[in-house]
Amino acid sequence: MAQTARGKTPKSPKSPNTPKTPPAAGQGPTELPTPPWRRRARPVRQPLSQPSIVDAALRIVDAQGLDAVSMRRVAEELNTGPASLYVYVSGKEELLELVLDRVLGTVDVPEPVPGEWEEQVKGVVREARDALASHGDLARASMAVIAAGPNALVISEGLLTILRAAGIPDQACAWILDVLMLYLSADAYESALYRSRAESGEDPAVMAQAYLDEVIAALPGERFPSLVALKPHMVGGDRDARFEFGLDIMISGLGVVAGREK
Amino acid sequence: MAQTARGKTPKSPKSPNTPKTPPAAGQGPTELPTPPWRRRARPVRQPLSQPSIVDAALRIVDAQGLDAVSMRRVAEELNTGPASLYVYVSGKEELLELVLDRVLGTVDVPEPVPGEWEEQVKGVVREARDALASHGDLARASMAVIAAGPNALVISEGLLTILRAAGIPDQACAWILDVLMLYLSADAYESALYRSRAESGEDPAVMAQAYLDEVIAALPGERFPSLVALKPHMVGGDRDARFEFGLDIMISGLGVVAGREK
DNA sequence: TCGTCATAACGAACGGCGTTCGTTCGCGGT
DNA sequence: ACCGCGAACGAACGCCGTTCGTTATGACGA
Numbered sequence A, B: 001m002a003q004t005a006r007g008k009t010p011k012s013p014k015s016p017n018t019p020k021t022p023p024a025a026g027q028g029p030t031e032l033p034t035p036p037w038r039r040r041a042r043p044v045r046q047p048l049s050q051p052s053i054v055d056a057a058l059r060i061v062d063a064q065g066l067d068a069v070s071m072r073r074v075a076e077e078l079n080t081g082p083a084s085l086y087v088y089v090s091g092k093e094e095l096l097e098l099v100l101d102r103v104l105g106t107v108d109v110p111e112p113v114p115g116e117w118e119e120q121v122k123g124v125v126r127e128a129r130d131a132l133a134s135h136g137d138l139a140r141a142s143m144a145v146i147a148a149g150p151n152a153l154v155i156s157e158g159l160l161t162i163l164r165a166a167g168i169p170d171q172a173c174a175w176i177l178d179v180l181m182l183y184l185s186a187d188a189y190e191s192a193l194y195r196s197r198a199e200s201g202e203d204p205a206v207m208a209q210a211y212l213d214e215v216i217a218a219l220p221g222e223r224f225p226s227l228v229a230l231k232p233h234m235v236g237g238d239r240d241a242r243f244e245f246g247l248d249i250m251i252s253g254l255g256v257v258a259g260r261e262k
Numbered sequence C: 001t002c003g004t005c006a007t008a009a010c011g012a013a014c015g016g017c018g019t020t021c022g023t024t025c026g027c028g029g030t
Numbered sequence D: 001a002c003c004g005c006g007a008a009c010g011a012a013c014g015c016c017g018t019t020c021g022t023t024a025t026g027a028c029g030a
Helices: A050-064 A071-077 A082-087 A092-104 A117-133 A150-165 A170-200 A207-217 A225-236 A239-261 B050-064 B071-077 B082-087 B092-104 B117-133 B150-165 B170-200 B207-217 B225-236 B239-261
Strands: none
Touching: A050 A071, A050 A092, A071 A082, A071 A092, A092 A117, A092 A150, A117 A150, A117 A170, A117 A239, A150 A170, A150 B225, A170 A239, A170 B170, A170 B225, A170 B239, A207 A225, A225 B150, A225 B170, A239 B170, A239 B239, B050 B071, B050 B092, B071 B082, B071 B092, B092 B117, B092 B150, B117 B150, B117 B170, B117 B239, B150 B170, B170 B239, B207 B225
């Protein structure tokens, strides 16, 4: 058989648009073997590569959520079989690490500006959280992975630089960095969790909140007076405000503690 | 066929000890039907129930780690098939929620003591973290679940009570509660992650640290000066100290922020 | 120009998973 | 003595991540 074109050219009644196949050879019965005297024009489909695989995975996350990302699904997106991916990626875990790090690449890290370290740190952390949150429920993978990709390292380096320039003791710098990263990942994770629950459930965004609401409402008021009393503050406050509050607390506390022991 | 004894009595060359089957009926060819005139002694095996299922799951977590917990494995532990569990538990997710909440039941929550709120809050959070951490890598499930089980609610109520008694504004109480729970879960999660990596890997506990160590060591010093300089503080500090530092920062910061806006 | 050969790509399969379906059967109530 | 109900279950479905052994390709030395 003459033609090869790496991937399976349309092999069955499949997707409506296989975007990469060359426009040549009129729309007729597609399965006809190419005449041997006319070699197929260039295969066109760019060869597999780590970036293209990461891209495909990210596309799936954006379009259908993290749970839809399986090796099979990613391979399908690239018109190949799951086994082919293992040349470029050691497994699903590494793939997700790469996707996460790629997303973190959009965060930019400023040079330290004297007197603005608090706002600068908050800004970076905020940006990283938003980057994670801007790709569906991708953040649900953010805790399952040791963040040591190149982009994560750039962020860490930037934060450390700002903190040290502000005169925070070294040990405190190291610890607060870890704590902030943990906080950021956890918040993004939780948001993503709620988002994916809400999506798969009935209501668009209410569901999870409504559930907690319900639980608290059903509580015996004499056993759980504080929870019942604070219910409006618990379910009502939006996530961003809460995140900001946490950030605020940590940075303020850092000032106190660092000052205390210096 | 006369005998029932709920579970499959040994049905194939299987496990060496099926711990629950009654000691009766000598060890001979086991598959023989029990003579109809001699009804099987009591089934003995206690009937399935939600608590017994949760117990079994927790046993597996302790013995073989979270990844070993599958519906099939839990069912096997109870000498039955996976389908039988669904009478008492809606699915794997609910099962894990129940296991987590059961573990949180060991945390005890003090009445507020005036002037000691900071230490009290830290104590409860610490205890909850340790409870999660004391069951292998169970905590790896702690973020995947909305903590709204009865025991989690007791803890929340206790913390809120202490905080309010200390005069913290309501909105701040609600937020800091969320933030602390998130921090606690995330830390336990991360610890569990490292633990299970270390276990499945070669070295007993070094691996993950050594990995980060390696990464940082391989960094170009002129591009990542702060990371390289702070390396000893990053990989060296033990988890407990870091956790405590985060707790300290948050509580201190809470004082600052609450004071600032009251 | 023609083999040679490393290796990317692949089809097929393995063993496991969570969950569901339809059936069986012991037991409490009549 | 019978019946009906629901717990228990065996089997299957449709996925999953990963591995194995084979095939095809393209660069390169002869």
